[in-house]
Amino acid sequence: QSALTQPASVSGSPGQSITISCTGTNSDVGGYNYVSWYQQHPGKAPKLIIYEVSNRPSGVSNRFSGSKSGNTASLTISGLQAEDEADYYCGSYTSRSTLDFGTGTKVTVL
Amino acid sequence: EVQVLESGGGLVQPGGSLRLSCAASGFTFSHYAMTWVRQAPGKGLEWVSLLSGSGGDTYYADSVKGRFTISRDNSKNTLYLQMNSLRTEDTAVYYCAQVRGIWTFDYWGQGTLVTVSS
Numbered sequence: 001q002s003a004l005t006q007p008a009s010v011s012g013s014p015g016q017s018i019t020i021s022c023t024g025t026n027s028d029v030g031g032y033n034y035v036s037w038y039q040q041h042p043g044k045a046p047k048l049i050i051y052e053v054s055n056r057p058s059g060v061s062n063r064f065s066g067s068k069s070g071n072t073a074s075l076t077i078s079g080l081q082a083e084d085e086a087d088y089y090c091g092s093y094t095s096r097s098t099l100d101f102g103t104g105t106k107v108t109v110l
Numbered sequence: 111e112v113q114v115l116e117s118g119g120g121l122v123q124p125g126g127s128l129r130l131s132c133a134a135s136g137f138t139f140s141h142y143a144m145t146w147v148r149q150a151p152g153k154g155l156e157w158v159s160l161l162s163g164s165g166g167d168t169y170y171a172d173s174v175k176g177r178f179t180i181s182r183d184n185s186k187n188t189l190y191l192q193m194n195s196l197r198t199e200d201t202a203v204y205y206c207a208q209v210r211g212i213w214t215f216d217y218w219g220q221g222t223l224v225t226v227s228s
Contacts, residue, residue: 003154034212038155045205045218046147046155052211089155093213097169099145099157 004029004090004102011108017078020105022090023071028100030071034093037066037075041086050075077107085109112136112217116206119222126196130222132189132206140164140184143209146191148202149221156202159191160209174200196226 005023012018022029022037029035037050048057050066053073063078073092077084090102118130132144146158159180160169168180179192189206203221210216 032212034214036214038215040155045220046215047218048210048214048216051214051216057210057216091155091157091213091215098171099160099213101147101155101157104154 004092004100006088006090006102006105008103009106009108011110012077012080013110014080014082016080017076018080018107020075020077020088020090020107022073022075022092022102024073024092024100025071027095028092029068029073029090031095032093033068035066035068035073036091037064038089038091039086040089046089080109082109112208114206114208114217114219116204116219116222119204119224121225121227122196123228124196124198124226126226127192127194128196128224130191130193130204130206130224132191132219134187134189134208137208139182139187144182144189145207145209145215146180146189147205147207147215147218148200148224149205150199150202153202158204160213161189193224196224198226200224201226 033053035053038046040046053068054066065076088105113135115133143162145160161180177195181190205221207215208217
């Protein structure tokens with residue numbers, strides 16, 4: 001499996017918006033609308049925050065939104081808050097019937 | 111409330127075997143596919159294996175194919191991961207998760223640590 005490409009780190013001030021990209025290929029991100037996003041705080045289990053590109057599970061803040069264009073998916077966090085400081089991973093179903101995760105992005109709230 | 115709880119981790123020598131368990135509650139276990147995901151110390155997430163609700167369809171990452179076997183006992187609401195021929199690079203926290211829809215991992219356990227070392 002090849003990991004999807006994410007920026008290693010993204011930062012922003014409280015109240016700002018940030019966007020994390022997740023770049024794959026036609027065999028994963030670009031080929032299916034089965035991209036999900038996970039938030040992981042240090043020492044904790046990952047938590048699903050976006051599924052099928054742009055859907056939010058119940059209980060997840062509407063400050064989190066997802067989109068996709070071609071082979072790149074994106075997660076936007078609006079109104080950045082201190083509690084959003086965490087690692088974020090994208091995941092995509094692939095043509096090999098496997099799941100590739102992204103390389104992970106550390107979000108820092110300045 | 112949906113809960114999944116992993117157990118069975120520990121220290122094992124290279125070439126050894128270990129079986130992980132994942133006890134589920136709060137949902138109709140047989141209706142959901144389940145998956146294992148691991149995370150090496152200080153590293154990112156790596157998908158390991160996925161099993162359909164009936165147990166009839168299995169999927170594996172190339173890195174574990176032929177060494178790991180995923181299974182489930184729907185009468186006990188439990189998912190398993192049998193790990194053989196373990197390597198030092200298998201050292202990780204292993205998470206199990208309920209699968210929602212198409213390969214979306216919804217409810218995660220807290221993980222169990224597997225350390226492969228001599």
